[in-house]
Every structure is written in structure tokens, then in C-alpha cells.
Amino acid sequence: MPTWEFACGDTSGSTLFTQNTTTYLALAGRMRDVTDEASDQTKVFSTYTWANLYVRVKTFSLDVNPALRSRVGGVNGNMLTTLTGTGVFQDTTNTDSLVSGNLINFVMTIAAGAGSMAITIVGSTLQDTGTNATLAVASNSVNAPTVNFGLTRFNGIGGMVGGNTAILATTESNVQYTIRRATTFTNLRVTILTNSIDAGTTVWRFRVNAANVNQLVNIAAGATGAFEDTTNSDTTVAGDEVNHQVVTSGAAGSITPRLAQLAHISTGREVVSASNDTVANSADGFFGAEADGFRTTAESDAQIAARAAFTAANLFVNVITHAATGGVDIFLRRNGANSALTVNVPDNATGFFEDTTNSVSVAVADTYNYFLDHGGGIGTILVGAFGFANGPTDAVTGGGRGYPGQMHNRRPRAGRLGQGFRVPR
Numbered sequence: 001m002p003t004w005e006f007a008c009g010d011t012s013g014s015t016l017f018t019q020n021t022t023t024y025l026a027l028a029g030r031m032r033d034v035t036d037e038a039s040d041q042t043k044v045f046s047t048y049t050w051a052n053l054y055v056r057v058k059t060f061s062l063d064v065n066p067a068l069r070s071r072v073g074g075v076n077g078n079m080l081t082t083l084t085g086t087g088v089f090q091d092t093t094n095t096d097s098l099v100s101g102n103l104i105n106f107v108m109t110i111a112a113g114a115g116s117m118a119i120t121i122v123g124s125t126l127q128d129t130g131t132n133a134t135l136a137v138a139s140n141s142v143n144a145p146t147v148n149f150g151l152t153r154f155n156g157i158g159g160m161v162g163g164n165t166a167i168l169a170t171t172e173s174n175v176q177y178t179i180r181r182a183t184t185f186t187n188l189r190v191t192i193l194t195n196s197i198d199a200g201t202t203v204w205r206f207r208v209n210a211a212n213v214n215q216l217v218n219i220a221a222g223a224t225g226a227f228e229d230t231t232n233s234d235t236t237v238a239g240d241e242v243n244h245q246v247v248t249s250g251a252a253g254s255i256t257p258r259l260a261q262l263a264h265i266s267t268g269r270e271v272v273s274a275s276n277d278t279v280a281n282s283a284d285g286f287f288g289a290e291a292d293g294f295r296t297t298a299e300s301d302a303q304i305a306a307r308a309a310f311t312a313a314n315l316f317v318n319v320i321t322h323a324a325t326g327g328v329d330i331f332l333r334r335n336g337a338n339s340a341l342t343v344n345v346p347d348n349a350t351g352f353f354e355d356t357t358n359s360v361s362v363a364v365a366d367t368y369n370y371f372l373d374h375g376g377g378i379g380t381i382l383v384g385a386f387g388f389a390n391g392p393t394d395a396v397t398g399g400g401r402g403y404p405g406q407m408h409n410r411r412p413r414a415g416r417l418g419q420g421f422r423v424p425r
Contacts (some may be wrong), residue, residue, distance in 0.1 A: 001128055002132045003310075003394060004127075004135075005308060006027050006028045007031050007054075007120075007121055007214050007288065007291065007304050008026050008028050008031035008290070008291070009289075009292060009304075010030065010031040010032060011120055012120075012295070013301060015033055017108055018115075019111065019115065019116070021033070021108075021110050021111040022035075022108070023108050024343055025040065025107070026040045026106075026259060027106075027141045028139065028256050029137050029140065029159060030139055030141065030292040031120075031138065032061070037071070037105060038074075038225070038226070040139065040141065041191070041226075042104055042257075043101065043187070044098050044099075044104060046102065046129060047098065047128065049096075049126075050070060050077070050097075050147055051096075051125050052091075052125040053080070053081055053084060053090060053122075054122070054305065054307065057087060057119055058120050060115075061114075061120040063113045064113035066121040067108075068083070068089075068109075071105050072096055072102055072104055073103050074103070079094045102197035106122055120288065120291075121304050128394055130338025131265065132187045132265050133264075134265075134266065135261055135264070135269075135292065137258075137261045138274070138293055139258065139259040140257070144166065144256050145160065145331070147248050149250035151248050153167075153169060154169045154175045154244065154246075155245075155259075155276065156176075156273070156384075158271070158273075158290065159259055159386075161258060162275075162276060163276035165417060169276040175243045175318075176221070176242065176273065179237075180385040181238055181268050182235070184265045185233065185263070186216065186233040186264065187229065188204070188261075189228040189261050190217060190227055191260075192224045192256065193254075196253035197250040198222075199405070201232055202249050202255055203219070203246070204216065204227065204240070204244065204246045205244065205258070207242065213234040214233060215232045221249065221250060227283075232259070237295070244260050258260070267395045267396070268389040271388055272290060273289060273295070274385035274387070275292055277344065280382045281295055281374065281381050282379065282380045283374050284372060286299045286302040286371055287369060287386055288301075289304055289368055293384070293385065299369065304369070305366065306366065306368065311360050311390075312359065312360045312361075312362055312388045313358070313360075313387075313392075314388060315341040315343055315352045315354065316385070317345065317383055317386055318385040319351060319353065319383055321380075322350050323348065323381070324375075324377050325347055326375040327345065327347055329373040330342065330345065331344070331371045332370060333370065335366055336421070345381065347377075369398060
């Protein structure tokens, strides 16, 4: 049965969890402290065993020991770990049985006391019933973006909803992600935290190759909560570019999305660290595998250990702006060393870069993350998304286009044929 790895991350460890609080964390995307649980819940669409709770603590000055645990349908689940200091904490014993329609997230409870704590990664796994059913999730929290009336904006399928300045992208190509297998996307779902749009219907869509496809949800003026397309589906093929779009209505007001997700049937899953406007990088840095796209200089802050074996392929980078000289190399790291998955971004080049040649086997307990090698040059490079395709070793075979690296069935697209190729803008 396929086992899918998920993580929510705040690689820089900028969120401080303080005493006498209860906060909620999403399954995947950007990890921040949220007091409104409903808007941070992810919905599942198959039968799963939810397991392998994994927490990485960056700083710890609390005089109490907080508990972090799973939640299913707003009720405490079985997975639980008590955090007593810095380092990695795991629950490798307890599991939660999920059925289609369950809403899941994590809860952090800190008793009264003194001090604070910063976490960089919370991870878990979903083992499905053998249908290759998985999820693409983007989320945010305190800095959830506000989109004013009468605008068209875009977001990626993973990583953060919005960016460092709490906005959605104005340029669609900045948030597109390349799919490398035959994939059927369903159940487009978005949660809306606030909505003061005064009239009309705001539309949140799934987009393929910068065009409208079937899935969308309609959000009435003033409406909040979860909105889901339970009818339509969209099938993509290798080489298709995918993303979300929102078109707001009205003549006044704004809307605040917090989480956007898609269910999909595929032999692989995109593991994405992304932000629409992440901080420009002027030096070497490490990035979490599935997080907010922020850089850290301490690799341990970005690392997560594999809890199921998988094959990583198709390292993908979306470069928004680039003024760094000397070229930039980007790697998937495994156990603190550069792996075979790498792309080179030449001087001043922007667009999509991808390693379509190499793949890397990741074993249980191997750590993995991204690394941007700035080289000896000067200047900055702004990367909107890092990603790779996770192909579980126990994925169901047949019915797809192969995994990984079987490119003969993909739709030909200019600039996609080799390692590190760029698609011009």
C-alpha cells in the first residue's frame, strides 16, 4: 500500500510557541500557530493509516513540557509526543485510522509557565488502501494573504498560501509547477478565514497550462469556511503546469484564504517548499522539503527523516528573479550530502529548471532537504518553489505513465528535455 510523506514547515523557526496556549498546525505547507482550527484542517478522500508523527524543535526555553498530537474531526487522535527540549521527537507507535471525509490537523498544547519554543518541521505519513490516492496541500496561518475585491491572483499547489508579505502572486508563471506523471485531480477545496467582499461571487479555480479547466468553487460575498468541488475532476499528463487561481468579485472588501488542497490519484506526489515572494537569497542556504520556502543557514533546521522508503525524482525549481553572478546550483540533499538530483541556474536566467535525468533512493531514517549553493558570485536569486516527485516503493503499478523518469510518454514541451533545462518566460 502506498505510504505518502507529509510535512508542514517553518524552516527559519520564526514562530515562537508560548506558554498557556493551544494552537493548531496543518498537515502540510507553512507551519504557524493558528487558533482557528477549522480553517487549518485538511480533508482526506481515501482510507488511511495516519502514522509516524515527527517533530523538530529548534529552540526551547519553556519550563513546562508541551504536548503535540494528532486531531481527527476536531477530536484528539492517538498520535502524541511530549517535547522536552531541542532536537527530534517522534511517535512511532500510535496511529490513527482515517476514512474518506475525515478532517485532520495537529494541536499543540502548552500549559501555564514561562519561556517559548520554536519548531521547524512537523511530519507524518498517510498509508492508503492501495489506490495511489494522495493530496496536494498549500497552507498559511498568521500571515494568511488578503486579496482585495476585483482582482485576479495565483497560488501554487504546495508550500505556502501567499508569501512573506501575505499576498498571492500577480504573475501566474511564478507559481506554476510541472507534473511528471498522468494524474487525476479531484476535490478542489479551499478554506476562507475572512470575507468582506460586498457583492457577487468569488471564484477559486484549478488551472492547467495557464487555462481554466473543470474544477472550481464559488464563494458568495461574505461567506467563510470550507468550499469544495465534489463534482468535477481534471486529468493532467507529464509536462503540464498546474496552479490555483482566485478571481475576487465586488466593489469593496477583501477575502482571506488559509488552506487550498487537491486530492489526486497518481504514482507520485509533489513535495513542495514554496512562497510567492520568499526572501531573496544572497548566500548559501538550506530549505525544508515541504515548507514555506524560507532559507536557513543551519541544515539541521531544514531536515526531516524519511519514515517510509521512496524514490525522489524530477528536482524542480521555479526562479522568479536572478541577479546572482557565477551561476547557482540547487540540490536535493540526503543525509547532509548533495545527492544526484541537481539543477544549475546560469547567470541571470529565470523560469523553470528541472533534473529530468536522475533519481535518488531514500531509505527509512535518511534525512532530506534542499540546498541552494550560491557559489562565489554576488547578487541575489529569488526562488518561488523547490520541489521533487516522491514515488513510494509500494505504489500500485499499472494505469499510469511510469515512475520515475519514464519520459517517453510525456507531452513534448520546449526546453524540458534535459537536466537543468530552462523554459524561457
